[in-house]
Amino acid sequence: MTTAKINLTPAEWEIMRIIWTKGAITSNEVITLIQGKKNWSESTIKTLLRRLVKKTALATAKVGRKFIYSAEIDENSAIDQITDDTFSRLCEMKKGAELAKLITSTTLSKHDIQTMQAILAKKLATAPEKVACNCLSGENQCDPKYCEVE
Amino acid sequence: MTTAKINLTPAEWEIMRIIWTKGAITSNEVITLIQGKKNWSESTIKTLLRRLVKKTALATAKVGRKFIYSAEIDENSAIDQITDDTFSRLCEMKKGAELAKLITSTTLSKHDIQTMQAILAKKLATAPEKVACNCLSGENQCDPKYCEVE
DNA sequence: TTTTATCGTTGACAGATGTAAACACAAGCG
DNA sequence: CGCTTGTGTTTACATCTGTCAACGATAAAA
DSSP, X not given: OBOSOOOOOHHHHHHHXXXXXXXXXXXXXXXXXXXXXXXXXXHHHHHHHHHHHHTTSEEEXXXXXXXXXXXXXXXXXXXXXXXXXXXXXXXXXHHHHHHHHHHXXXXXOHHHHHHHHHHHHHHXXXXXXXXXXXXXXXXXXXXXXTSOOO | OBOSOOOOOHHHHHHHHHHHHHSSEEHHHHHHHHTTTOOOOXXXXXXXXXXXXXXXXXXXXXXXXXXXXXXXXXXXXXXXXXXXXXXXXXXXXXXXXXXXXXXXXXXXXXXXXHHHHHHHHHHHHHOOSOOOOOSSOTTOOOOTTTSOOO
């Protein structure tokens, strides 16, 4: 399992989810499983598998004339990567509110919630009163008229 | 301010942040401000501005021979959109842990934290013991060997 | 062993993205 | 009134992505 920075496109991500969930799997199984969610032709799926192998997101083991595909990148690392990637684009000041929205809209287990509560309780003590906007570089400051949390 | 579904590419997003922060602005100012962060040529920035206008993410007001650009899409909506988009790709079962990581790595204000604490406290009561994986369609169940939270 | 069903490989193609040079044009300068 | 300068417009182009059809090789079936 590598942790290298490999970018997965949305379509490729769909394939990876199947493989992360099933472990080792043949292209045929992938095709069958995907077809429950996406309306992709076999060709499309084969292409995606091939591209994933090429970018070393998947490994193959030849068994007879067919391949058994398995993930070469760790699911959690991949998840960290896309979420970090997404969050890195956001205005620093807005992230807190967005996270609040996400925890509102996401189904969370009791355990998840308790974990977060512990983290938050710990953070509260040293939390700043306000997080500054970082949308402009250097000395350029936000125009308070626009750069405000609502 | 529209709320229509407009996809912003990472490069376009960079431009939008400037404009959301500064309000109305000329291409020239955008160019100056971007150059503090990115090493893009003027041409590149002009192209991005034009594409953003084309996809109605920006509006223009002609003043003399120059344009004043302003956002046509709301920053918060755009933020919601990309985060939702990203989260929709993840395994349902993994979202909680990922959110916990995010709140750990994000700088949060006291206010943000308190908001989240309130949301979590409320959610805890009705929270499920476990959130199921939704990576496979229909009756296909996760192979417990692979589909487990660690 | 001839036919057929399976897989994987090639080649394609339109549209999106990142990047940018070259060009056109109006306004102010000399 | 040409010339320079600041702005917007065109054109370009290599990649990346989403989607496939067609082709080739080989195991399985007849």
